[in-house]
Amino acid sequence: MQKLRRTMLFMPGNNPGMLQDAAILGADAIILDLEDAVSLTEKDSARILVRDAIKYIDYSQVEVVVRVNPLDTEFGPQDVDVIARVKPDTLLVPKADVEEIKLVDIMLAKIEEEEGYLVGSIKIIALIETALGLETVYEVIKASQRMVGVLLGGEDLTADLGITRTKEGEEIFYARNKVATVCRALRVDAIDTPFTDTNDYEGLTKDTARAKSLGLTGKSAINPRQIEIIHAVFAPTEVELKQALRVLAAMEEAEKEGKGVFSLDGKMIDAPVINRARTTVELGQRLGLIER
Amino acid sequence: MFLIIVEKSNEVIYIKITKIAKAGTLESNDILIMVMPNDSGNIELELESIVMQQFGDVIEQVILHKVKEMGIEGITIKAQDKGALDYTIGARVETAIKRAI
Amino acid sequence: MIKTVLGRELPAYIEGYGEVKPFQGAVSNERIKTRKAVKLTSVIPRDQKVLASLDQALDKLNIIDGMTISFHHHLRNGDHVLNMVLEALAKRGIKNLTVAASSIFPIHAPLVEHIKNEVVTGIVANYMSGPVPEAISRGELKKPALMQTHGGRPRAIESGDLHIDVAFIAAPTADTYGNINGVEGKSACGALGYAVSDAEYADKTVVITDNLVPYPACPIEISQVFIDYVVQVESIGDPRGIVSGTTKITKDPVALLIARMAAQVIQASGLIKDGMSFQTGAGGTSLAVAAELKDIMKREGVIGSFAAGGITGYLVEMLEEGLFRALFDVQCFDLEAIKSYRNNKQHQFMSASMYGNPHTKGAVVNNLDIMILGATEIDIAFNVNVTTGSDGVIMGGSGGHSDTAAGAKLSIVVTNLMKARLPIIKDKVTTITTPGESIDVVVTERGIAVNPRRVDLIEKLRKTELPLLTIEELKLKAEKITGVPKAIKTSDKIVAVVEYRDGSVIDVVRMVD
Numbered sequence: 082m083q084k085l086r087r088t089m090l091f092m093p094g095n096n097p098g099m100l101q102d103a104a105i106l107g108a109d110a111i112i113l114d115l116e117d118a119v120s121l122t123e124k125d126s127a128r129i130l131v132r133d134a135i136k137y138i139d140y141s142q143v144e145v146v147v148r149v150n151p152l153d154t155e156f157g158p159q160d161v162d163v164i165a166r167v168k169p170d171t172l173l174v175p176k177a178d179v180e181e182i183k184l185v186d187i188m189l190a191k192i193e194e195e196e197g198y199l200v201g202s203i204k205i206i207a208l209i210e211t212a213l214g215l216e217t218v219y220e221v222i223k224a225s226q227r228m229v230g231v232l233l234g235g236e237d238l239t240a241d242l243g244i245t246r247t248k249e250g251e252e253i254f255y256a257r258n259k260v261a262t263v264c265r266a267l268r269v270d271a272i273d274t275p276f277t278d279t280n281d282y283e284g285l286t287k288d289t290a291r292a293k294s295l296g297l298t299g300k301s302a303i304n305p306r307q308i309e310i311i312h313a314v315f316a317p318t319e320v321e322l323k324q325a326l327r328v329l330a331a332m333e334e335a336e337k338e339g340k341g342v343f344s345l346d347g348k349m350i351d352a353p354v355i356n357r358a359r360t361t362v363e364l365g366q367r368l369g370l371i372e373r
Numbered sequence: 374m375f376l377i378i379v380e381k382s383n384e385v386i387y388i389k390i391t392k393i394a395k396a397g398t399l400e401s402n403d404i405l406i407m408v409m410p411n412d413s414g415n416i417e418l419e420l421e422s423i424v425m426q427q428f429g430d431v432i433e434q435v436i437l438h439k440v441k442e443m444g445i446e447g448i449t450i451k452a453q454d455k456g457a458l459d460y461t462i463g464a465r466v467e468t469a470i471k472r473a474i
Numbered sequence: 475m476i477k478t479v480l481g482r483e484l485p486a487y488i489e490g491y492g493e494v495k496p497f498q499g500a501v502s503n504e505r506i507k508t509r510k511a512v513k514l515t516s517v518i519p520r521d522q523k524v525l526a527s528l529d530q531a532l533d534k535l536n537i538i539d540g541m542t543i544s545f546h547h548h549l550r551n552g553d554h555v556l557n558m559v560l561e562a563l564a565k566r567g568i569k570n571l572t573v574a575a576s577s578i579f580p581i582h583a584p585l586v587e588h589i590k591n592e593v594v595t596g597i598v599a600n601y602m603s604g605p606v607p608e609a610i611s612r613g614e615l616k617k618p619a620l621m622q623t624h625g626g627r628p629r630a631i632e633s634g635d636l637h638i639d640v641a642f643i644a645a646p647t648a649d650t651y652g653n654i655n656g657v658e659g660k661s662a663c664g665a666l667g668y669a670v671s672d673a674e675y676a677d678k679t680v681v682i683t684d685n686l687v688p689y690p691a692c693p694i695e696i697s698q699v700f701i702d703y704v705v706q707v708e709s710i711g712d713p714r715g716i717v718s719g720t721t722k723i724t725k726d727p728v729a730l731l732i733a734r735m736a737a738q739v740i741q742a743s744g745l746i747k748d749g750m751s752f753q754t755g756a757g758g759t760s761l762a763v764a765a766e767l768k769d770i771m772k773r774e775g776v777i778g779s780f781a782a783g784g785i786t787g788y789l790v791e792m793l794e795e796g797l798f799r800a801l802f803d804v805q806c807f808d809l810e811a812i813k814s815y816r817n818n819k820q821h822q823f824m825s826a827s828m829y830g831n832p833h834t835k836g837a838v839v840n841n842l843d844i845m846i847l848g849a850t851e852i853d854i855a856f857n858v859n860v861t862t863g864s865d866g867v868i869m870g871g872s873g874g875h876s877d878t879a880a881g882a883k884l885s886i887v888v889t890n891l892m893k894a895r896l897p898i899i900k901d902k903v904t905t906i907t908t909p910g911e912s913i914d915v916v917v918t919e920r921g922i923a924v925n926p927r928r929v930d931l932i933e934k935l936r937k938t939e940l941p942l943l944t945i946e947e948l949k950l951k952a953e954k955i956t957g958v959p960k961a962i963k964t965s966d967k968i969v970a971v972v973e974y975r976d977g978s979v980i981d982v983v984r985m986v987d
Contacts, residue, residue: 096400096403097402097403097457097458097460097461098400098401098402098403101402101458101955102727102728102919105728105731105919105920106727106728106731107731125468125471125472126396126397126464126465126468129464129467129468129471130460130461130464130465130468132464133460133461133463133464134460136460137458137459137460138460138955139954139955304727305727305730305731306725306727306730367939369939401894402894402895423894424894424895424896424959426865426960426962426963427864427895427896427959427960427962428895428956428957428959428960429960430960431957455894456893456894456895456896457895458895458955458956459957
């Protein structure tokens with residue numbers, strides 16, 4: 082089954098207690114953060130701690146993503162070099178543009194070879210948080226075979242654009258559209274920017290529903306208490322579940338009759354539709370919305 | 374609190390630290406490590422821990438193992454442990470030593 | 475040596491305590507009990523109860539070496555009365571007193587000096603925190619301390635096992651003839667449930683108040699018929715230490731996760747239905763369970779019978795929203811609780827005896843459906859320790875833990891699987907406070923274990939997505955992360971005797987090295 086990325090939870094990289102609990106908080110993916118959550122004087126400390134956390138802590142329940150520092154800082158290249166050697170699932174590359182992604186791709190390939198890992202096994206998610214990154218997001222995703230998703234960074238993006246970030250998020254409407262559409266076109270995940278008021282659950286619900294309606298497939302979280310709400314929004318609706326179950330039933334029927342190709346309600350059902358129905362049903366089962 | 378002194382052996386090539394450095398914090402699940410050079414050539418460890426009775430021996434081993442693995446001699450370590458797991462202890466010792474070289 | 479039914483070895487006789495009746499199980503078949511007769515001095519017309527000072531009261535009380543004096547803990551960590559009385563008695567050169575306080579808090583630190591000077595040589599309490607239990611754990615108290623439960627204490631007092639010579643009852647409001655309540659006055663603390671048996675069964679009872687009002691003081695919580703004297707003092711306590719402000723639900727994500735799983739366990743048990751009853755401690759995780767439960771009850775339109783225990787504003791909110799028909803209140807934890815207790819007739823007073831005494835014609839704990847409990851340690855036989863820390867030092871006590879666990883249909887322990895580096899589940903707990911037979915489920919952030927005797931519950935939980943493990947598996951899971959802790963060393967010297975609610979000895983605490 083395809084990995085779910087409904088939620089990606091940011092966890093500060095220099096906090097041992099949080100690193101220990103990160104896997105059990107219910108997020109689909111955890112982002113162990115070496116960038117914004119770590120002060121300049123603790124970059125070395127966090128890098129080593131996160132490296133050892135990945136080595137020793139059981140993170141098998143979640144996707145382990147590490148946000149490294151930008152490659153043009155003194156910390157970024159060291160982060161990639163140290164962290165890639167313990168083989169996280171994915172690196173989250175900040176201030177992503179084509180050049181940076183290509184550079185990370187090459188560095189990863191070299192490390193994978195040296196360490197005897199399958200080349201290409203470490204994935205990349207691009208953090209789109211500059212105007213240039215946003216406008217070239219198609220090329221950014223194309224820049225590496227490792228690319229599995231894009232995370233939209235609303236705070237830095239609006240800062241780069243010189244506009245005000247608001248709770249309602251009207252100012253990132255275009256960015257969300259653009260990221261969602263390009264990601265859909267290239268079949269990678271589109272992860273929304275976090276909602277920063279961790280005590281406003283109603284606002285979070287609205288913001289997440291908005292992102293979902295625009296085609297984003299998941300949302301990052303900065304507090305574990307946000308996870309459940311985001312999952313609830315991304316949970317399939319009753320209508321979606323019914324339709325998915327019908328698709329799978331029709332498929333079984335067709336298989337029994339030995340038909341390779343079949344249709345439902347006059348529409349051809351192809352592999353992507355079946356896969357999507359499977360994902361929806363699986364999700365519905367995991368969420369206890371329908372019985373196994 | 375207790376003090377351990379490990380005497381230097383002659384078989385390995387050692388690296389010396391040159392300054393005082395710290396890593397870690399006093400928050401729960403963390404350990405604060407302070408390292409400083411000493412002239413004796415030995416590894417000296419002063420350990421305080423909230424789980425001294427239950428895990429004092431283990432913490433001591435993890436610290437000493439990391440120091441030896443890094444090939445360091447002539448080092449005094451002060452450790453104040455707040456219930457850190459082994460991975461944290463190792464990481465903090467390594468950071469402190471790298472900062473002190 | 476003799477053995478309890480849980481396999482703990484105890485001496486048959488403990489110096490300073492007496493003969494040991496080993497714990498034989500949570501419920502006994504011997505059901506005929508007697509209450510003791512009380513010797514009292516009748517008050518005749520025109521007697522005056524109000525005395526000019528504490529000293530004058532002490533003159534009249536004729537306290538001599540070796541007596542037992544009692545206190546309640548409704549003023550919690552703001553209490554001035556215990557310290558005030560002991561200082562006065564120490565000045566008078568009295569020795570060998572036994573202090574029977576329902577609980578002891580850090581504010582009672584001056585007791586340590588009285589222990590050293592042998593003014594106090596015995597202590598009886600249901601819960602202790604701070605410097606006093608630390609001193610006891612170092613072996614400074616001459617006799618072993620006696621640790622009871624909130625229900626066991628009134629049982630001991632009423633049966634005569636614990637004879638009180640003089641009860642000193644701090645009263646936020648008292649009238650000139652000894653009627654008292656806790657809802658008015660600058661030191662208001664709400665319900666006075668823990669003081670009732672003391673007042674009823676002590677040879678002499680003295681009310682100490684900082685709010686003396688004209689007769690009668692209404693409402694009357696403890697009546698004039700039990701009170702010998704009334705003394706007014708400047709202050710009985712510091713309001714800051716007596717009650718907290720609004721009790722807030724924790725924001726700790728791990729605690730919230732545990733609470734959510736606990737609520738799912740309760741839901742799966744089938745106990746969430748009209749007429750349900752519920753109790754929880756005021757601790758972070760426990761209160762978060764109440765919040766989760768509230769959501770479920772609202773969603774399903776369930777109206778419960780009662781919530782009980784020490785009452786917080788959160789439970790008051792649930793009462794006011796119509797989720798429970800009543801509250802049973804032995805002690806108020808915050809200002810909202812006091813206000814509700816004063817104004818709402820559905821917010822019902824209960825004495826400690828009514829709350830948890832096993833030797834009555836039925837305590838409130840017997841009517842509990844769901845109980846949420848904490849634990850310092852729990853072992854693979856589900857025995858719980860809330861008496862000593864993992865270092866062996868006394869830092870708590872049963873309070874109502876074993877009373878409610880014994881009574882409730884479903885007793886759930888909620889706890890982190892590890893605290894800092896210490897795994898909570900052990901082969902054997904350092905001290906047994908509550909026997910495993912009373913504990914049904916342990917909920918941790920990394921898995922849930924059900925007591926194997928609850929086959930019915932295991933069946934129900936298997937049908938859910940909840941991470942069900944055996945307690946041994948849960949223990950290994952923690953030890954894989956923390957390592958296996960080395961056992962602490964204790965000496966042979968017994969520093970405290972832990973009595974189960976029925977008066978049998980469930981364990982002893984030994985001095986740590």
